[in-house]
Amino acid sequence: MALDFGFGFVAGVTGTIAGYPFDTVKVRLQTQTLNHRLYSGSLDCFIKIAKQESILGFYKGMTSPMFGVAIINGIVFSIQNTSKGLFDNPDTYFSLAVTGAIAGCVQSFICSPIELVKTRLQMQGIGQQRKLFALSTHLYKGPIDCMKKSYTRQGFRYGVLRGLSMTLARDIPSFAAYFPAWQFFVSHFSPTGKEADMPMYMSLIGGAFTGIAAWTVSYPFDVIKSRYQAARDHAYKNVWDCAVKSFRMEGWQVFTRGFLPCTLRAIPTNAFTYPVYSFLKRTFDTPLDDNDETLVTTKIVTTSKPMSSTTTSTPAIASI
Template structure:
């Protein structure tokens, strides 16, 4: 073999093509799927849900309380905890936890799987290649849409289970549910597929929440590693993951919270709206701007630590599993 041929072969091995466009598009995309991201995402989502579900339940009850439907009244976060515990017991604080754990676990699992697959495809398999804010937003948005399509029915059931007040329960009625599967079946029988996808339109707007959070989180990590003159995919400490997760979640939550109120009210069977725009108009008409931010305090109290727990668990589990794959 000639030296020129040897040099060409060596260069080709050392510098594989960076652009996924040089390969078959379909094969290129699927070659970046790594189940470790899904397992790590599920682990983080379920862990944070089991710890913080009571705050999620209280946030939902605050969000739907517009003063026009019969619902318990709470003076604040601590008052809500005490009232629910007295009236419904410890189990009352964990109403809807099963679909919430399923929904959160599957949502984070699918989200991290889709996001990292799309991100890896854009990077051409080079994890050390920075994408920039625009491409991070694009990857996160596409992952969010795919995740929402798969998990919206679970969120509908979770919302309705959280809004089954003790004094209104009649489990023989089609309007009340014994659990997640019973809820899915009853909603499908009485409302069809449309019922399972209530709140989907504002949920689409909510994709911007995840996109903004992931873009902020990734850019902060990348900038921090570049400042330290390290590859952008270098593993950070737990404290550093916690800090970046908290900041990115606060920014995203403050910017996009109103869609969550609209989505929750559309999913609540105690309210009757003709659609998303009707819900927005009525909320503003009866409650003003404040109505779009009901439940923000318990939401921030929940989502910031939830995000921190999820991301720390995800980062550590994924790094551990991917390292094992590499070592094998």
């Protein structure tokens, strides 16, 4: 178990580093308003961050999600595997959706504070650029300082857990879509119905496919979550007020803002995470047995094709 956690941790770090620049662009686009429009689109945002803040600008706030990914993935796959006991046939698409939703619900309570810190640090400029970010009125030295100031100013419920309801609204449908999506991909593109028998390039494509599917069904909630977490203390009464005001001012397009960099992020994040884990597992530990029904901590859970006894392994999804 300790080795598996270590492998998952390294794989999670790799996936986070690969996809984090796209996440920074996504958050910047999500949180800008019509009154403070700094970027005309994804490419413009990439260029301006690179010019004004250097490559380090793309990796602001990465520490907390990077170390949190391993913990979150461990919770997701442990809860999802345990929840299968609720069903006589746990490997149908419906069962996978329900167990995924339960896992998404539980991990949200850890994921939300981590993303609060990440979002607020991503919204900070470097040097004079701090003045450009109207939503970042309080500057933080790092993740710990950000968490301390959030707690001091707003308490635990409205500070540390700010945006929890939107995290729940996002992650419950997201993980409910993820596990069935991976099962669908494997059952249609593996010659034997087993993930192990798919070529490496198909595993990479499958990881990207499931990541994009999970984000597509939940993305509007992520926009509101990011706006609410990054906003001034009294900009919105609650997340519903944030959603209503955003819609009235900017129309329905506001709920898709930043979707392109989000999908671009999902591709390398999900494509890198599982291959790295698999490589470490093969190199430093014994190979997985196809008949093993045991959960592999943080990165692999053994599932079955719907209405079948064929075994497949599921690559981890990066939640932040």
